[in-house]
């Protein structure tokens with residue numbers, strides 16, 4: 001059957017009549033696609049669109065689908081919860097069940113508070129940090145994304161390398177229109193993966209920094225691991241300056257390791273935030289951390305409300321999902337990591353064989369292919385937003401992924417994002433993706 005997107009095109013025309021640009025988040029629309037592919041169903045690691053085309057899914061709902069699509073055990077758990085009632089908005093046993101699982105897995109999770117999205121979790125985390133320390137400022141790193149609330153909407157997006165300025169004094173570029181004046185006035189910007197720069201930044205704002213928030217592995221500019229010792233240095237500097245360390249594990253939690261990056265790298269934040277994989281496809285997020293810090297939420301002292309907090313449906317699925325991840329000595333997590341590494345090696349080989357200069361960077365089940373700009377074939381590993389903007393070629397990546405679509409592989413065409421394997425992927429899925437990548441690269 002020839003590859004066509006006729007029905008997606010017709011649905012896009014229809015959707016544009018009522019939905020803003022035909023989609024529900026800009027990255028799903030014309031920013032990344034000529035015609036967004038309208039998906040209709042998924043099973044395990046495969047996803048099928050409205051025209052009946054089947055793909056190996058390497059996007060996995062941006063990492064939310066820890067166990068792939070429609071896993072029978074999660075479907076059964078969901079059915080149970082649907083019959084019990086989806087949301088009580090009262091105290092319920094399942095909250096303690098899931099919180100206990102999280103506390104067992106996640107270093108430093110002495111207390112857990114549930115929310116719905118990563119955005120809500122990071123918003124609450126900085127409010128807690130300000131309350132506990134009595135200080136106003138939050139350090140945020142260039143190129144890191146922590147959700148779409150006002151305080152973090154500065155210098156998250158890649159830019160023309162000519163506008164990057166000095167790493168010791170990074171330019172503050174607003175990410176959105178419509179922000180109130182002063183929205184990011186208390187957000188201090190710092191370049192990432194360089195302990196000296198962070199030390200200088202904390203010195204300049206001595207006694208005024210409530211928290212440093214970081215993605216422990218940068219996951220919104222491809223996949224960029226921390227340099228050896230960097231997270232440890234961040235921990236030490238926060239302690240020296242009396243600032244809290246917030247590990248934003250929205251992307252990495254329950255995926256890079258069942259205990260997230262805090263377990264993988266052995267560095268524990270005062271607070272950590274989770275989303276995506278925690279709900280295994282349902283909106284569920286959590287803030288975790290030291291009891292004396294988290295207890296600032298008690299009685300609404302630090303306000304965090306939510307009608308939808310801790311819904312029975314998402315928590316029942318999360319409990320089953322965490323059990324699936326950890327049973328048999330966390331065999332599923334280990335298999336996911338092995339497949340991610342195999343996919344990364346396979347993609348690197350396929351691109352090299354096609355003569356496309358590219359770097360493939362990954363940590364366990366998350367990885368990204370970074371085609372290099374003309375004249376940058378010798379670039380080394382990408383360590384931060386500056387390297388990313390200087391060396392990587394988003395337009396070439398977009399063409400590469402659009403070629404993959406016709407070859408039965410789905411990934412986001414945005415170079416900023418990354419490829420993901422779930423516990424549902426198999427060696428056959430990886431083989432198919434690598435073969436398609438070789439063909440796609442050959443056509444570039």
Ligand SMILES: Cc1ncc(COP(=O)(O)O)c(C=O)c1O
Nearest residue numbers: 117118119145146147250251275
């Ligand atoms: C590191 C990080 N933090 C927070 C968020 C926000 O999460 P959500 O989209 O669930 O609001 C994201 C989303 O991609 C993220 O990557």
